[in-house]
Amino acid sequence: MAEIRSIERPTAFGNLSRRFRQTWLGPRRPYWGLLFVLPILGFLIVFKFWPMVRAIRLSFFEASPASRTETFVGLENYTTLANDPLFHKAVGVTASYVVGTVAPLMVLSLLLALLLNQKLRGRSLFRSLIFLPAIVPVIIVPILWRVLFHPYGLANEALILMGLSPVDWLQDVGAVIWALIIPTEWRFVPLYMIIYLAGLQSIPEDLYDAAKVDGASIIQRFRSITLPLLKPTILVVLIASVTFTAKTIVLPLVMTTGGPNNASTTLSLFIYQTGFTFFKMGYASAASIVLLVIVVAFTIVNLRAFRTDD
Amino acid sequence: MNRYRLQARALTTISYLALAFVAFLVLLPLFWMVSTSLKTQPEVFRAPIEWIPPNPRFENYPNSYGTHDFTRFFFNSFLVTSVTTAVHVVLASMAGYGLAKYRFVGARWLLVAILATLMLPIEVIMIPLFLTVRDFGWLDSYQGLILPHIGDAFGIFLMRQYFLSLPNALIEAARIDGAGHVRTFFAIAVPLSRPAMATLAIFMFREVWDEFLWPFLVVTSSDMQTVPIGVRSFQAAELANFPHIMAISTIATVPLVIMFFVFQRQFVRGIQMTGLRE
Numbered sequence: 001m002a003e004i005r006s007i008e009r010p011t012a013f014g015n016l017s018r019r020f021r022q023t024w025l026g027p028r029r030p031y032w033g034l035l036f037v038l039p040i041l042g043f044l045i046v047f048k049f050w051p052m053v054r055a056i057r058l059s060f061f062e063a064s065p066a067s068r069t070e071t072f073v074g075l076e077n078y079t080t081l082a083n084d085p086l087f088h089k090a091v092g093v094t095a096s097y098v099v100g101t102v103a104p105l106m107v108l109s110l111l112l113a114l115l116l117n118q119k120l121r122g123r124s125l126f127r128s129l130i131f132l133p134a135i136v137p138v139i140i141v142p143i144l145w146r147v148l149f150h151p152y153g154l155a156n157e158a159l160i161l162m163g164l165s166p167v168d169w170l171q172d173v174g175a176v177i178w179a180l181i182i183p184t185e186w187r188f189v190p191l192y193m194i195i196y197l198a199g200l201q202s203i204p205e206d207l208y209d210a211a212k213v214d215g216a217s218i219i220q221r222f223r224s225i226t227l228p229l230l231k232p233t234i235l236v237v238l239i240a241s242v243t244f245t246a247k248t249i250v251l252p253l254v255m256t257t258g259g260p261n262n263a264s265t266t267l268s269l270f271i272y273q274t275g276f277t278f279f280k281m282g283y284a285s286a287a288s289i290v291l292l293v294i295v296v297a298f299t300i301v302n303l304r305a306f307r308t309d310d
Numbered sequence: 311m312n313r314y315r316l317q318a319r320a321l322t323t324i325s326y327l328a329l330a331f332v333a334f335l336v337l338l339p340l341f342w343m344v345s346t347s348l349k350t351q352p353e354v355f356r357a358p359i360e361w362i363p364p365n366p367r368f369e370n371y372p373n374s375y376g377t378h379d380f381t382r383f384f385f386n387s388f389l390v391t392s393v394t395t396a397v398h399v400v401l402a403s404m405a406g407y408g409l410a411k412y413r414f415v416g417a418r419w420l421l422v423a424i425l426a427t428l429m430l431p432i433e434v435i436m437i438p439l440f441l442t443v444r445d446f447g448w449l450d451s452y453q454g455l456i457l458p459h460i461g462d463a464f465g466i467f468l469m470r471q472y473f474l475s476l477p478n479a480l481i482e483a484a485r486i487d488g489a490g491h492v493r494t495f496f497a498i499a500v501p502l503s504r505p506a507m508a509t510l511a512i513f514m515f516r517e518v519w520d521e522f523l524w525p526f527l528v529v530t531s532s533d534m535q536t537v538p539i540g541v542r543s544f545q546a547a548e549l550a551n552f553p554h555i556m557a558i559s560t561i562a563t564v565p566l567v568i569m570f571f572v573f574q575r576q577f578v579r580g581i582q583m584t585g586l587r588e
Contacts, residue, residue, distance in 0.1 A: 033412025
């Protein structure tokens with residue numbers, strides 16, 4: 001290196017290379033990189049980081065938005081949460097909603113993706129049609145399904161058609177969780193199907209051809225080629241669907257307002273009601289922190305688990 | 311070989327049947343929505359279901375649209391969404407470029423910090439975000455609706471990934487020709503990243519257009535309502551008038567469906583790249 005540089009220096013090329021080194025994007029003016037990031041960083045600081053810091057601070061205070069007073073209460077908000085039956089219920093509802101939604105979601109969307117990954121005529125038409133529920137506006141989902149879950153609505157018509165007895169979806173404490181799960185599947189299976197499809201299309205075709213030559217059955221091909229190579233996609237779908245369902249609010253807020261008897265009050269809805277209906281901002285912040293910790297912990301655990309697996 | 315061909319044919323048939331069944335099932339609620347929007351109130355739950363109403367009441371559409379100021383809501387949605395999207399795409403591209411093409415102290419740390427905000431959706435920080443915006447005096451204003459959505463880590467990440475794949479040679483060539491940092495970005499990097507920016511713009515447009523929770527918290531007057539908030543207040547006011555509610559729901563859904571069919575490719579790419587937040 002030293003030798004080359006000593007040869008280069010006196011020549012015209014050497015000059016160019018030095019000028020090049022000075023003006024190149026690299027080490028000379030690296031702070032320009034930061035300048036490019038600064039504008040949006042400002043927005044992130046004001047509307048993400050600062051509110052986060054504020055949420056942590058607020059969770060140690062008793063705060064009322066009307067009088068704009070804040071009193072330090074230490075850990076009281078957290079200890080109250082630990083003994084609040086409503087909060088426990090919200091955690092329970094969220095947990096059953098997450099598990100009840102994510103498990104079928106992962107399987108159904110993968111199955112659909114497998115179907116659509118075949119070379120079928122008209123598959124792009126099927127893909128577009130099946131994708132449509134994912135386009136429906138977020139606010140329309142609860143409004144539409146509230147009518148579908150009406151005692152004489154389409155959901156009960158379907159049950160009767162299958163020879164089952166109708167259910168009072170939105171008034172029955174046991175049924176209402178399904179009134180949250182079913183619309184979620186409807187809207188999100190198509191969405192995750194699209195993500196799975198991307199994963200499936202990245203698997204090289206020749207692997208399957210080779211397996212066919214070796215006489216592997218469909219199921220063997222799925223288990224020893226598709227599944228292992230799809231692992232990163234499965235991880236993405238799992239984390240995305242859990243974090244998304246764990247913070248669900250619009251569906252119960254608009255469709256059931258948490259009822260009956262709080263049987264559809266999710267954690268986010270609990271936070272919303274505590275903060276904006278009962279104006280207990282400090283207490284609601286403490287609950288937000290708990291929600292955040294759950295989501296972050298889940299994400300980290302999963303990233304770890306999948307990494308050591310490889 | 312023959313066994314495979316037979317198996318393949320059976321599989322194709324089963325696949326078609328399964329896909330047709332799923333498509334039918336999935337589209338049924340939407341069909342019901344449109345069908346109900348053309349009925350009178352007593353016809354809604356009449357059994358057996360009249361999927362195609364014998365006397366379709368198209369006047370449900372102008373009637374429901376007219377009772378609330380939906381033209382204003384569409385204007386608000388359009389204004390908020392396009393300003394948010396435009397500013398976000400420019401700033402996120404700049405940030406993605408800065409993070410991909412420069413090596414400055416703490417760049418890695420900065421990227422991690424930015425990505426960490428993906429775990430801070432409105433649902434988690436709604437209380438302090440609301441208080442912050444209130445302290446600025448921005449409740450019930452366009453600033454309050456627009457500005458909190460601009461800082462979004464996903465766009466930064468998407469653009470960074472794109473710029474990482476953009477060859478340095480092009481940028482270096484511009485720099486050697488004497489173009490400054492800013493000019494290199496706008497004259498070289500931006501034109502080359504148009505597909506990525508289009509994907510991001512369409513993705514962001516849909517996200518912001520569809521946003522419910524934040525405007526629901528911030529908007530207090532009917533003048534500032536966006537379409538989702540307008541639909542929600544319409545539903546709260548009309549309660550049992552299902553045909554009108556379904557008509558408004560259809561009106562709110564159609565623009566997004568059209569947008570999907572026009573920009574299908576960018577839509578799908580955007581979703582596949584996110585691993586998705588929703």
